[in-house]
Amino acid sequence: xxxxxxxxxxxxxxxxxxxxxxxxxxxxxxxxxxxxxxxxxxxxxxxxxxxxxxxxxxxxxxxxxxxxxxxxxxxxxxxxxxxxxxxxxxxxxxxxxxxxxxxxxxxxxxxxxxxxxxxxxxxxxxxxxxxxxxxxxxxxxxxxxxxxxxxxxxxxxxxxxxxxxxxxxxxxxxxxxxxxxxxxxxxxxxxxxxxxxxxxxxxxxxxxxxxxxxxxxxxxxxxxxxxxxxxxxxxxxxxxxxxxxxxxxxxxxxxxxxxxxxxxxxxxxxxxxxxxxxxxxxxxxxxxxxxxxxxxxxxxxxxxxxxxxxxxxxxxxxxxxxxxxxxxxxxxxxxxxxxxxxxxxxxxxxxxxxxxxxxxxxxxxxxxxxxxxxxxxxxxxxxxxxxxxxxxxxx
Numbered sequence: 001x002x003x004x005x006x007x008x009x010x011x012x013x014x015x016x017x018x019x020x021x022x023x024x025x026x027x028x029x030x031x032x033x034x035x036x037x038x039x040x041x042x043x044x045x046x047x048x049x050x051x052x053x054x055x056x057x058x059x060x061x062x063x064x065x066x067x068x069x070x071x072x073x074x075x076x077x078x079x080x081x082x083x084x085x086x087x088x089x090x091x092x093x094x095x096x097x098x099x100x101x102x103x104x105x106x107x108x109x110x111x112x113x114x115x116x117x118x119x120x121x122x123x124x125x126x127x128x129x130x131x132x133x134x135x136x137x138x139x140x141x142x143x144x145x146x147x148x149x150x151x152x153x154x155x156x157x158x159x160x161x162x163x164x165x166x167x168x169x170x171x172x173x174x175x176x177x178x179x180x181x182x183x184x185x186x187x188x189x190x191x192x193x194x195x196x197x198x199x200x201x202x203x204x205x206x207x208x209x210x211x212x213x214x215x216x217x218x219x220x221x222x223x224x225x226x227x228x229x230x231x232x233x234x235x236x237x238x239x240x241x242x243x244x245x246x247x248x249x250x251x252x253x254x255x256x257x258x259x260x261x262x263x264x265x266x267x268x269x270x271x272x273x274x275x276x277x278x279x280x281x282x283x284x285x286x287x288x289x290x291x292x293x294x295x296x297x298x299x300x301x302x303x304x305x306x307x308x309x310x311x312x313x314x315x316x317x318x319x320x321x322x323x324x325x326x327x328x329x330x331x332x333x334x335x336x337x338x339x340x341x342x343x344x345x346x347x348x349x350x351x352x353x354x355x356x357x358x359x360x361x362x363x364x365x366x367x368x369x370x371x372x373x374x375x376x377x378x379x380x381x382x383x384x385x386x387x388x389x390x391x392x393x394x395x
Contacts, residue, residue: 002033003033003035003039003040003041003042003053004031004032004033004034004035004039004041004042004056005031005032005033005041005042005043005044006023006028006031006032006041006042006043006044006056006062006063007028007029007030007031007032007044007045007046008023008027008028008029008043008044008045008046008051009027009028009029009046010029010046012026012027012028012029013045013051015027016043016051016052016065016068018380019065019068019380020065020380020381021054021064021065021112021115021117021378021380021381022061022063022064022065022117022381022383023043023052023054023061023062023063023064023065024060024061024062025059025060025061025062026060028062029046035056036056037056037057037058037135037136037169038055038056038057038134038135038136038138038139039055039056039136040053040054040055040056040066040136041053041054041055041056041063042073043063043065050070050073051068052065052066052067052068053065053066053067053073054066054067054117054136055117055118055134055135055136055137056136057134057135057136064117064118064134064136065117066080066115066116066117067080077140077143078143078146078147081116081140081143081144081147082147082151084114084115084116085109085116085144085147085148085151086151087114087115088108088109088110088114088116088121089108089151089152091114091376092106092108092123092374095373095374097123097374098155099155102188102189102190102191103188103189103190103211104123104124104125104126104187104188104189105122105123105124105125105187105188105189105206105208105211106122106123106208106211106372106374107120107121107122107123107208107209107372107374107375108121108122108123108128108374109121110374110375110376110384111133111384112377112378112381112383112384113375113376113377113378113381113384114376115378116137117134117137118132118133118134118136118137119131119132119133119137119144120132120133120204121148121204122204122205122206122208124185124187124196124198124204124205124206125185125186125187125188126156126157126158126159127158127159127160127161127179127181127185127198128148128152128157128159128160128161129160129161129163129198129204129205130144130145130148130160130161130162130163130164130177131162131163131164131167131203131204132164132167132168133167133168134168135168135169138164138168141162141164141177145160145177145178148160149178157179158179158181159176159178159179159180159181160176160177160178160179161174161175161176161177161181161198162174162175162176162177163198163203163204163205174198174199181198183197183198183199184196184197185198185205187206189211189214189235190211190214190215190218190239190242191242192235192238192239192242192264192268193264193267193268194206194233194234194235194238194264194267195233195260195263195264195267196233197260200256201233202232206233206235207232207235207299208372208374208375209339209371209372209375209387210235210236210299210337210371210372210387211372211374212371212372212373213236213335213337213369213372213389214235214236214238214239215239216335216367216369216391217236217239217240217243217297217335218239218240218242218243219243220243220295220333221239221240221241221242221243221244221245221295222243222244222245223244223245223246224240224245224246224293224294224295224333225245225246225247225248225292225293225294225295226240226245226247226248226249226293226295226296226297227248227249227251227285227286227289227292227293227295227296227297227327228240228248228249228250228251228297228299229251229282229285229286229296229297229298229299229300229320229324230251230252230282230298230299230300230301231250231251231252231257231258231261231277231297231299232252232254232257232261232299233257233260233261233264234250234260234261234262234264234265234277236297236299237250237261237265237275238264238265238268240295241265241268241269241273241274241275242268245274245295246274247274247275247276248274248275248276249275249276249277249278249293250275250276250277250278251278251280251282251285252277252278252279253279253280253281253282254279255279258277258278258279259277261277262275262277265277282298282300282320283319283320283323286320286323286324286326286327287323287327289327290327291327291328291329293327293328293332294328294329294331294332294333295332295333295334295335296324296327296328296332296333296334296335297335297336298320298321298324298334298335298336298337299337299339300316300317300320300337300338300339301339302338302339302340302341303316303317303338303340304338304340304342304343305340305342306342307342309342310342310343310347313340313342313343314343314347314351317338317343317348317351317355318351318354318355318358319355321334321336321351321352321355322355322356322358322359324336325355325356325359325361325363325394326359326361328361328394330394330395331393331394331395332393332394333366333391333392333393333394334363334390334391334392334393334394335369335389335390335391335392336352336389336390336392337369337387337388337389338351338387338388338389339386339387340386341383341386343388345385345388348388348390349390352390352392356394361394361395362394362395363392363393363394363395364392364393364395365390365391365392366390366391366392366393367390367391368389368390369387369388369389369390369391370385370387370388370389371385371386371387375387
């Protein structure tokens with residue numbers, strides 16, 4: 001059966017020829033057929049020459065490309081997915097993520113970085129959490145579930161969880177697709193035990209992408225007083241305590257997040273650990289610190305969801321970074337991040353420069369901080385490098 005087609009306007013093929021997996025609606029001259037949200041469509045040029053196949057969606061990104069290779073177009077969808085998933089699993093196995101005695105949580109499928117746009121899968125100590133960011137990928141969950149059960153069995157897969165309801169229009173409620181677990185599940189990262197709530201937690205339940213940056217905090221924390229802002233359930237706080245921090249305060253606006261953070265601290269270090277969990281607005285907390293902390297961590301949510309909100313988002317990032325710089329004593333450390341894909345690395349560094357100028361502080365960059373290596377970036381999709389971070393010393 002002939003699939004619907006997206007005919008690319010003349011002169012708009014350049015990104016496709018570079019194998020960029022996103023097609024914007026402005027590049028489409030016309031649509032042949034009546035594709036529905038999530039349907040497979042063929043992408044052709046004005047001469048009718050096939051260029052790609054992907055999932056149709058009623059958004060500015062009108063198609064997320066699954067393949068540019070003609071020899072894959074005729075494959076049954078199960079075989080196509082098997083090849084992609086097997087490649088992703090083998091990549092993590094080669095890097096030693098399966099069987100690590102101190103860390104049993106990592107990203108298993110990283111969307112465009114694993115050539116499966118719209119699909120994110122994280123491994124949590126035997127529980128695989130799938131999250132779709134497109135209707136087309138969500139419709140493939142039955143096939144994906146069967147493949148994961150087959151391919152991950154040797155590694156101890158016990159459950160598959162769908163965490164897509166907040167990201168897919170009309171998606172079903174979150175829940176287990178295979179196997180079952182209690183609402184909370186325990187994982188381990190760098191020797192720290194954490195309780196994960198798949199039903200109520202953000203993203204897939206935890207911010208897996210910061211694993212290597214949390215390890216860096218553990219290396220640096222000894223003797224410091226640490227303020228972990230937007231601390232969520234305490235990943236950076238546990239790392240700081242593990243590294244020998246004198247005192248750690250975790251600040252988050254979510255009461256549930258702080259309650260779980262306090263439980264995670266007690267689980268690892270007891271109820272008398274040098275830690276305080278605070279439910280508060282981060283800006284107010286920074287204003288009140290008065291040089292109490294010499295190591296501040298800023299890991300805020302995405303302030304710029306898209307390019308339309310970029311300037312407002314940069315204003316928000318600049319404000320919190322300026323306040324943090326003003327709050328630090330001379331020689332203090334600031335670890336700061338943006339997870340907004342719309343914010344480029346240059347945008348981020350310019351924002352930090354402006355914050356430093358406004359705060360009237362001298363700042364040296366110690367290290368650039370990317371996301372962890374289980375989050376590969378396709379060379380054809382530089383936007384996949386969404387997490388930007390800097391470790392700085394403030395004078």
